[in-house]
Amino acid sequence: MIKNNIELDIKVKCIEQGTTQAQIAEDIQTTKSYVNRIIKKQDGVVNKTFVQMLEALGYDIELTYVKRKENTEGGLDG
Structure with missing residues (x-):
């Protein structure tokens, strides 16, 4: 089972x-409805x-959101 409320998480991240x-x-490059x-x-x-496999193994899923850090040149680190 996914423990996150993804809809709420997205709404909060949009506000932030x-x-x-x-x-x-x-x-x-997709539609708002999608x-x-x-x-x-x-x-x-x-x-x-994927969810079913982890459930069969006895696990629930919790997503963690980590803000990416951008380098000084405007690109992403990596």
Whole structure:
């Protein structure tokens, strides 16, 4: 079972960033309705089979969000 409320997590992250789901959709070149459907769908973010495998092994899933750090040149570290 996924312990996170992904819909709420996304809403909070959007508020923190001062953005909207519509802006995210535009950034990733998809539609607002698709972003909304993925967020609301229980198994839309994490593969259902992956969840079932971990459940069979006795695990629940908790997602942790870690903000990426950008280097001084504007690109991502890595």
